[in-house]
Amino acid sequence: MRVALAAAVRTLPRGAGLAYEPKFDGHRLVIARSAADVALQARSGRIVTSAFPDLAAAALQLPAGTVLDGEVVVWHAGRTDFALVQRRAAATAARAAVLAQSLPASYAAFDVLELAGLDVRGRPYERRRALLVDLLLPLGPPLQPVPMTTDPELAATWYETLPASGIEGLVVKRLDQAYPAGRRGWQKLRHTDVRDAAVVGYTGTPRRPLALVLVLPVGDETPLVSSPLTAALRREVAEAAAARGAAEPGATVTAIGLGEVPYRTLDPPLTAEVRHTSARHPPPEVLRLRTDL
Incomplete structure (x- = not known):
C-alpha cells in the first residue's frame, strides 16, 4: 500500500x-x-x-x-x-x-x-x-x-x-x-525551535571537527549528532575545544543515517545555539557557539 x-x-x-x-x-x-x-x-x-x-x-x-x-x-x-x-x-x-x-x-x-x-x-x-x-x-x-x-x-x-x-x-x-x-x-x-544546547563532544578530529554532539534542554537527554558544521563553525569549534584542553576520544553516539559513530568528549561542555524541528529528524542545525556564556 x-x-x-x-x-x-x-x-x-x-x-x-x-x-x-x-x-x-x-x-x-x-x-x-x-x-x-x-x-x-x-x-x-x-x-x-x-x-x-x-x-x-x-x-x-x-x-x-x-x-x-x-x-x-x-x-x-x-x-x-x-x-x-x-x-x-x-x-x-x-x-x-x-x-x-x-x-x-x-x-x-x-x-x-x-x-x-x-x-x-x-x-x-x-x-x-x-x-x-x-x-x-x-x-x-x-x-x-x-x-x-x-x-x-x-x-x-x-x-x-x-x-x-x-x-x-x-x-x-x-x-x-x-x-x-x-x-x-x-x-x-x-515546529522549529531555536534554543541553547550543551555541546558534550564533537565528531572528526581536533583540527577538523565535523559535527557537534549535543544534549538538548528537552527530551530524555540522549546525545544527538548535529548536521555537518560550516567551515567557519569548524574553525571556531576547533579553537574553543583547544582552549579546553585535550578532548577524550572513545565515546560513541547514534547519528541519523550513520549508526554508531565515535566522538571526542568535552568537559566542561560548550554551549551552542541550535535550530531543530524534532528530536530525531532532521538533525539539529548549529547556528553559532555561545562563547558569551
Whole structure:
C-alpha cells in the first residue's frame, strides 16, 4: 500500500476548504484487516505485525476489508515518546509481547483507504474523514481518529500549545481531495525551535571537527549528532575545544543515517545555539557557539 506524503511548508496555510490535523511523532503504519487476520505495514512496505501484537489484536474489531492509514505512538509521562516507539518496532516477537504490556501502543488514525472491501481513496477527504470517525469512535482506544479542525485559528492554537504533548506540528489537507497515494499531496508545518544546547563532544578530529554532539534542554537527554558544521563553525569549534584542553576520544553516539559513530568528549561542555524541528529528524542545525556564556 503506497501511503500519501506531505510537503513541508514554513507558514500555516489558510483558506477555504482546508482541514488541519496534529502531526504525531511516531511510526507511520497501515492497518489492513482481512477476513482472516490483520497485517500491519510500515511506510517502507515492511510487515511489522509481530512488533505490535496489541494493535493487531485491537484491529480484529474492525470489519473485514478495512484499511487504515495512521501513526503508531507510545505515550509516556503525558507525551508521545518516539524512542519508545522505536523500541517497540525493533522488538522480536517474544519481546514484543512483553513490551505490549509495559509500553502499550496507540494508533492515531488519520485516513481510511478501504472499508468493507470498497476502495474509498478516490472519495473526498471530508467524506473519508466522516467514515473514519463513524468507524472508530464506537471502538475507542487504542484505535482512535486524530483530532481535526477546519478553523485555522484553532489550528494555530494547536500548533503553539500541543508540542508539550510531543506533537510535531500540523498536517494540512484539502476537504475535496482524494487520497494522494505515493505523492506529496498534503502539507506539513513542523515546529522549529531555536534554543541553547550543551555541546558534550564533537565528531572528526581536533583540527577538523565535523559535527557537534549535543544534549538538548528537552527530551530524555540522549546525545544527538548535529548536521555537518560550516567551515567557519569548524574553525571556531576547533579553537574553543583547544582552549579546553585535550578532548577524550572513545565515546560513541547514534547519528541519523550513520549508526554508531565515535566522538571526542568535552568537559566542561560548550554551549551552542541550535535550530531543530524534532528530536530525531532532521538533525539539529548549529547556528553559532555561545562563547558569551
